[in-house]
Amino acid sequence: MTSKQKLPLLEFLRQMTLIRRFEEKAAEMYALGKIAGFCHLYIGEEAVAVGSIAAANPDDYIVTAYRDHGHALARGLEPKRVMAELFGKATGVSKGMGGSMHLFDASRNFMGGYAIVGGHIPLATGIGFAMKYQKKDQVALCFFGEGSVPSGNFHEALNLASLWRLPVVYICENNRFGMGTPVERSSAIYDIAHAARAHDMPFHHVDGMDVIDVYTQMKEIIDGVRSSKRPIFVEARTYRYMGHSMSDPAHGHYRTKAEIDEQKKRDPISTLQKRLLEAKEITPEEVAKMEREIQDIVLESVEFADKSPEPPLSALTEYVYSP
Amino acid sequence: MAHIAYREALGQAMSEEMRRDDKVFLMGEEVGFYQGAFKVSRGMLEEFGPMRVIDTPITEAGFTGAGIGAAMVGLRPIIEMMTFNFSILAMDQIINNAAKIRSMSGGQFKVPIVVRGPGGSAARLAAQHSQSLESLYCHIAGLKVIAPSVPKDAKGLLKSAIRDDNPVICFEAQALYGTMGDVPEGDYTIPIGAADVKREGRDVTLIAWSKMLLLCLRAAEQLAQQGIEAEVVDPRTLRPLDMETILNSVRKTHRAVIVEEAWPYGGVSAEISDRITHEALDILDAPIERVTGEDVPIPYAKNLEQAALPSTEKIIHAVKKAMYLE
Ligand SMILES: Cc1ncc(C[n+]2csc(CCOP(=O)(O)OP(=O)(O)O)c2C)c(N)n1
Ligand SMILES: [Mg+2]
Numbered sequence: 001m002t003s004k005q006k007l008p009l010l011e012f013l014r015q016m017t018l019i020r021r022f023e024e025k026a027a028e029m030y031a032l033g034k035i036a037g038f039c040h041l042y043i044g045e046e047a048v049a050v051g052s053i054a055a056a057n058p059d060d061y062i063v064t065a066y067r068d069h070g071h072a073l074a075r076g077l078e079p080k081r082v083m084a085e086l087f088g089k090a091t092g093v094s095k096g097m098g099g100s101m102h103l104f105d106a107s108r109n110f111m112g113g114y115a116i117v118g119g120h121i122p123l124a125t126g127i128g129f130a131m132k133y134q135k136k137d138q139v140a141l142c143f144f145g146e147g148s149v150p151s152g153n154f155h156e157a158l159n160l161a162s163l164w165r166l167p168v169v170y171i172c173e174n175n176r177f178g179m180g181t182p183v184e185r186s187s188a189i190y191d192i193a194h195a196a197r198a199h200d201m202p203f204h205h206v207d208g209m210d211v212i213d214v215y216t217q218m219k220e221i222i223d224g225v226r227s228s229k230r231p232i233f234v235e236a237r238t239y240r241y242m243g244h245s246m247s248d249p250a251h252g253h254y255r256t257k258a259e260i261d262e263q264k265k266r267d268p269i270s271t272l273q274k275r276l277l278e279a280k281e282i283t284p285e286e287v288a289k290m291e292r293e294i295q296d297i298v299l300e301s302v303e304f305a306d307k308s309p310e311p312p313l314s315a316l317t318e319y320v321y322s323p
Numbered sequence: 324m325a326h327i328a329y330r331e332a333l334g335q336a337m338s339e340e341m342r343r344d345d346k347v348f349l350m351g352e353e354v355g356f357y358q359g360a361f362k363v364s365r366g367m368l369e370e371f372g373p374m375r376v377i378d379t380p381i382t383e384a385g386f387t388g389a390g391i392g393a394a395m396v397g398l399r400p401i402i403e404m405m406t407f408n409f410s411i412l413a414m415d416q417i418i419n420n421a422a423k424i425r426s427m428s429g430g431q432f433k434v435p436i437v438v439r440g441p442g443g444s445a446a447r448l449a450a451q452h453s454q455s456l457e458s459l460y461c462h463i464a465g466l467k468v469i470a471p472s473v474p475k476d477a478k479g480l481l482k483s484a485i486r487d488d489n490p491v492i493c494f495e496a497q498a499l500y501g502t503m504g505d506v507p508e509g510d511y512t513i514p515i516g517a518a519d520v521k522r523e524g525r526d527v528t529l530i531a532w533s534k535m536l537l538l539c540l541r542a543a544e545q546l547a548q549q550g551i552e553a554e555v556v557d558p559r560t561l562r563p564l565d566m567e568t569i570l571n572s573v574r575k576t577h578r579a580v581i582v583e584e585a586w587p588y589g590g591v592s593a594e595i596s597d598r599i600t601h602e603a604l605d606i607l608d609a610p611i612e613r614v615t616g617e618d619v620p621i622p623y624a625k626n627l628e629q630a631a632l633p634s635t636e637k638i639i640h641a642v643k644k645a646m647y648l649e
Contacts, residue, residue, distance in 0.1 A: 037447035086625035099623030180357035
């Protein structure tokens with residue numbers, strides 16, 4: 001308990017709440033047609049990105065899939081520029097070229113959100129390779145859903161990393177479903193972390209609904225990878241509250257509303273908030289103040305995105321090739 | 324005639340063929356319990372059960388390859404790609420195995436498989452989810468490629484594809500799934516390799532397939548108001564191409580504009596243009612025009628996506644160019 005008191009729990013609470021409120025607003029903006037295309041919300045899973053990214057150094061690399069708003073905000077990408085990207089504006093983090101699924105920020109070693117399931121996992125392996133090649137001590141954090149674990153990309157990438165001893169942490173966000181398919185109907189192994197065994201890679205489980213568990217374990221894991229230069233696999237058990245994307249139903253053929261309600265009892269944000277209130281580490285007034293500040297950031301983000309210009313037509317061809 | 328949606332026409336084709344032949348089965352992501360990502364297979368799991376309507380993990384290379392293996396020993400799989408962007412992961416199986424096995428084995432094995440799903444852009448799905456990949460598959464000897472534009476063709480062509488003893492790639496489109504059209508009652512097929520004149524006209528031939536065909540019909544209507552009568556030819560099958568129907572039209576109009584959503588470099592429209600020029604240079608009154616997507620990954624921003632894709636304005640402009648009106 002004494003060691004936990006030193007954790008920046010208020011900051012974790014703030015970051016998770018920011019992600020939650022940011023995405024609730026994004027959902028509204030999607031309904032208004034301000035955001036289009038595919039938009040996958042991270043609501044319910046915030047503890048995984050917040051705990052993991054806080055445990056990394058600011059210059060460690062992050063690669064993730066299309067459900068990427070949470071990781072971007074946890075890494076410190078400016079909320080208004082993330083919102084502007086969702087709006088497809090020139091001021092967006094990817095200049096309006098990528099949208100929700102393709103957030104990038106080179107200045108923060110945020111290496112992108114990718115929309116082909118499993119396709120980004122080898123990229124993290126390659127970043128790890130480049131660190132080893134250049135004798136740097138940065139680590140690559142790679143986030144992906146459990147839906148990509150059966151894929152060839154996943155297994156090829158993990159074998160290489162293990163074979164070549166690369167500094168990569170592979171973080172499986174097991175939210176139990178890939179679209180409408182529960183994990184037990186897509187994977188022959190139910191304990192997903194055992195997939196790492198095939199590649200002689202050490203693995204850990206973290207409670208993806210508990211930011212303290214994510215952070216404390218990830219801190220040790222990332223530090224360990226940095227010094228040992230060997231990859232590690234982490235399975236974070238978590239849960240998605242919303243539909244797979246804004247175009248899909250939250251429940252229906254594949255799960256019931258009752259199941260979602262049951263999972264919400266372990267909500268990472270309210271659990272931490274309750275704990276901090278009970279320990280008198282935060283007062284209800286401070287919680288309210290935090291909410292107001294976050295509300296302001298979110299509203300400013302929308303205003304900024306709305307007022308920002310569309311990209312110029314020249315952007316159509318500008319980024320296809322490096323000069 | 325029944326008036327049904329494009330998605331329903333495809334679903335009927337699959338269900339009717341599965342009732343007719345118990346070797347036919349459907350496999351892909353979310354095709355069963357979820358009723359299909361775009362609801363094309365709605366009701367099929369209930370009718371045929373989980374041995375014949377199979378939900379797969381997200382492993383396109385694996386399940387496509389498994390389909391090819393099953394086809395080599397007598398089954399007739401239909402593989403659904405949630406979208407054709409993901410078929411890129413299965414291209415090794417399709418190109419190196421499905422398209423080659425008959426040749427490499429000296430004709431000992433056939434691969435009666437259908438790989439189908441939506442291709443092309445939808446609404447702002449960005450670079451990795453908006454690609455039109457027909458030309459990549461059309462490049463490959465050993466494959467047949469179909470791209471129906473209306474419900475009637477979708478049903479008739481898909482049935483032919485399922486009965487065909489070769490690998491057939493079927494390009495559908497998200498924007499077409501909800502479009503309605505008349506479909507004949509009962510069993511019918513439309514032969515692979517037969518084009519269709521979707522609108523008659525004397526002044527210029529517009530050639531397009533899938534979603535672009537509808538765009539051409541719209542452009543043709545606007546052109547008609549300006550006194551220009553465009554004939555609209557739908558190849559329906561991209562490999563093999565029915566050049567006879569295309570050439571007959573061009574012989575009548577002496578001008579051709581080919582429209583495709585994909586990129587210009589090495590596109591199917593370039594192939595069609597080359598064949599018209601080669602077979603009938605003397606009958607052309609103007610160079611053939613191509614309207615294609617811009618030569619860029621599709622951007623997310625609304626204005627840029629619009630600029631990157633063909634439009635009725637671009638088609639009308641190309642027609643006027645071919646008629647020396649601009
Ligand atoms: C190769 C590939 N196949 C199919 C899809 C369509 N698709 C997008 S997300 C998804 C489910 C992925 O589930 P999971 O990996 O568990 O991630 P989650 O969405 O749960 O975060 C599918 C099938 C895709 N994007 N890429
Ligand atoms: Mg998942």
